[in-house]
Amino acid sequence: MAGQEQELGMPVRANRPGWQAVASLAGFAAAAGLVVGLAWDSARERIADNEARRVLVELSAVLPAALYDNEPHRDMIRLALPDDEPRQIWRARRAGKPVAAVLTSLAPDGYSGQIRLLVAVTIDGRILGVRVTSHSETPGIGDVIEADKSAWIGSFDGRSLGEPEESRWRLRKDGGDIDAITGATISSRAVVAATRRAMQYFRRHREDIFAIPAGSPAATSGD
Amino acid sequence: MTVPASTGSHREIFLSGIWSNSPGMAQLLGLCPLLAVSRTLVAGLALGIATLLVVCATNALVSLTRHWIDARVRLPALVLIIAAFVTSVDLLFKAWWFELYGEIGLFIPLIVTNCVILSRAEAFASRNPLLPSLLDGLGHGLGFLLVLAALGTVRELLGNGLLVASLPPGGFFALAGLIALRNFIQHKRTADP
Ligand SMILES: Cc1cc2nc3c(=O)[nH]c(=O)nc-3n(C[C@H](O)[C@H](O)[C@H](O)COP(=O)(O)O)c2cc1C
Numbered sequence: 324m325a326g327q328e329q330e331l332g333m334p335v336r337a338n339r340p341g342w343q344a345v346a347s348l349a350g351f352a353a354a355a356g357l358v359v360g361l362a363w364d365s366a367r368e369r370i371a372d373n374e375a376r377r378v379l380v381e382l383s384a385v386l387p388a389a390l391y392d393n394e395p396h397r398d399m400i401r402l403a404l405p406d407d408e409p410r411q412i413w414r415a416r417r418a419g420k421p422v423a424a425v426l427t428s429l430a431p432d433g434y435s436g437q438i439r440l441l442v443a444v445t446i447d448g449r450i451l452g453v454r455v456t457s458h459s460e461t462p463g464i465g466d467v468i469e470a471d472k473s474a475w476i477g478s479f480d481g482r483s484l485g486e487p488e489e490s491r492w493r494l495r496k497d498g499g500d501i502d503a504i505t506g507a508t509i510s511s512r513a514v515v516a517a518t519r520r521a522m523q524y525f526r527r528h529r530e531d532i533f534a535i536p537a538g539s540p541a542a543t544s545g546d
Numbered sequence: 547m548t549v550p551a552s553t554g555s556h557r558e559i560f561l562s563g564i565w566s567n568s569p570g571m572a573q574l575l576g577l578c579p580l581l582a583v584s585r586t587l588v589a590g591l592a593l594g595i596a597t598l599l600v601v602c603a604t605n606a607l608v609s610l611t612r613h614w615i616d617a618r619v620r621l622p623a624l625v626l627i628i629a630a631f632v633t634s635v636d637l638l639f640k641a642w643w644f645e646l647y648g649e650i651g652l653f654i655p656l657i658v659t660n661c662v663i664l665s666r667a668e669a670f671a672s673r674n675p676l677l678p679s680l681l682d683g684l685g686h687g688l689g690f691l692l693v694l695a696a697l698g699t700v701r702e703l704l705g706n707g708l709l710v711a712s713l714p715p716g717g718f719f720a721l722a723g724l725i726a727l728r729n730f731i732q733h734k735r736t737a738d739p
Contacts, residue, residue, distance in 0.1 A: 339616070347616035351623040354607075355630035362634030366641035373644035 374456045375427060375441065379413060386443060386451055390422050391415035398537050407524060412532055421446050421533040426525060427456075430517035434509040435459045438468065442521040446529070453479040453518055458510075465510035475504050476514070484522050492519045559678050563685025568693065568728070569662040580694060581717035590698025592646045594691025596635050596654055598684070601663045603631045605671035605683035612672045624667045625658075632658040662686060697721060 379396055386395070395413040403409035408429060415423040423445045430438040438458040443451040453476055455468050467473035478501070484492070493499030494512055503511035525532070563569070607627055608615070615623050636654045640647050647654075657663070666686050671679040700720045 344616040344618045347614060348619040348623055348626075350614065351611075351626045354611075355626045358630040359633050359637075362637045366637040369641035370637065370644075373641065377644070 371439070371457075374439070375411060377456075379425060379441065386415060386423060390445075391417050393417075395423075395425065400532070400535050400537055402528070402532065402535070404528065404531075407528075408520065410521075410524065414533055414537075416533075423451060424525065424532060426521045428517040428521035430513035432509075432516070433458055433460055433513045434465045434507070435461065438510070438513050438517065440514065440517050440521070442518055442525075444522065444525050447483075448522065448526060449481060449483045450479045450518075450522070452477075453514070455514070460507070460510045465507045467504050467507055468510050468514050473504065475502075475511070478502065479518055484519075484526060489519075489523075492522075556678060556681050560681045560685040563682060563687070564689040564692065565728075567686070568689040569686055577721070580690075580697065581721065586702045587695060587698040588646065589650050590694035591691065592639075592643065593650050593653055593657075594687075594694040596639060596650075597657055597660060597663070597690050598687030599635050600628065600631045600657055601666055601687040601690075602680060602683040604628050604663055604667050605679040606676060607631075608667045608671040609674060609676045609679035612674075615672065620668070620672065624664060624672070628663055628667065629658050662690060693721075693724065696724060700724075 376396065383395065393414075393416045395415045398414045398416070399411060400414075401409065401411050411427045413425040414421060415425075423443060425441055425443045428440040428442055430440065436459050438460070439456045441454050441456055443453070445451060454470055455476065458466070458468065460466050460468065468476055470476050487500035491498070491500040493515060494501055494503045494508065496503065496508070497512065499515075501511075501515050604624075604627055608624060632655060635657070636651075639654060640651065666682060670682045674682070697717065697720050700723075701716055704716070704720075
């Protein structure tokens with residue numbers, strides 16, 4: 324049984340052409356890629372959910388407790404409207420009336436790929452808080468978009484699409500009114516734009532966002 | 547390094563990883579995660595399970611493909627396979643055990659540097675058929691898991707009153723105690739069979 328192959332295993336085939344070694348390695352590289360791809364495919368959505376939920380807990384701490392009396396983390400919809408970014412949205416209500424929402428926002432244009440955000444906004448369009456849920460920015464340079472690393476992400480608190488003017492919702496060096504993080508212009512620009520898009524989305528779809536029942540087919544049909 | 551236990555029965559192959567050839571207690575391999583993560587039972591178990599999954603999957607795939615691995619690129623091929631499984635386990639933990647991931651997540655990618663896995667793939671799975679290779683992986687993975695869990699339990703219990711137990715030196719002391727215990731039993735066994 325197990326022992327018989329010991330001499331057979333790994334014979335030294337010194338005279339085999341070199342390309343066979345290369346082909347063998349390439350085959351294993353492809354297999355490795357396949358394994359990771361499959362794992363990523365099955366885990367991707369849950370990882371995004373987990374990360375959003377963790378930050379949501381953090382954000383709920385930012386939302387004034389007196390503001391709402393429901394459980395926003397349960398009052399969630401996924402909304403995929405035509406021509407708009409698909410988003411997850413948590414609703415905060417008081418006595419059944421909409422008071423605030425937390426929206427996901429995706430910045431595709433970070434320094435090293437995607438930056439995912441949560442934007443908490445009151446019903447009248449004022450930002451309660453913005454937090455990064457995941458990113459791959461350079462540690463020590465771009466990672467200052469995290470709330471733990473710098474206060475910059477807090478500079479959105481209290482802003483709305485009128486404050487500053489919508490056309491000035493960009494970095495100063497792009498002709499706007501928002502300060503970039505020194506040395507991390509690209510990361511800052513991506514976060515500012517994704518936050519602005521989330522705000523515009525909220526203004527455009529506010530009625531729908533609060534009208535759709537949680538977990539309804541209408542809310543998830545776009546998944 | 548270890549001689550492949552390929553002449554033994556399935557039972558011996560499996561048990562060698564748990565006792566006589568235990569990665570944590572006999573070969574003293576993979577000590578870095580062992581000492582870092584064994585602070586609590588749950589963390590120790592979780593890293594143990596992650597390592598177990600990687601060593602079994604790696605052994606199985608290496609065994610199945612052993613005739614296609616060109617000897618000249620065997621090491622890079624094995625490292626690729628291990629890296630792929632470690633990355634996958636990392637993703638799966640992040641998806642399904644997110645709470646735990648916060649505690650041990652940092653150490654899951656480091657499983658790739660745990661030489662127990664490379665040594666089993668190289669010394670055993672690349673020379674043996676699927677079933678013994680799986681048993682070998684299961685044995686060594688469980689052996690590692692048990693040491694992690696034992697250390698975690700001891701350190702968690704002692705740590706409540708004895709602060710040093712939960713600090714890094716506590717890990718060394720607890721492991722030393724475990725190894726001494728194993729050697730003691732081993733000596734008694736060989737002395738009076
Ligand atoms: C290794 C390396 C990593 C960098 N990582 C980031 C990053 O994560 N985010 C970012 O905005 N800029 C990063 N930069 C810097 C950008 O290339 C750019 O210089 C920076 O955004 C400053 O732009 P500014 O000169 O217009 O202020 C990095 C640069 C280097 C060399």
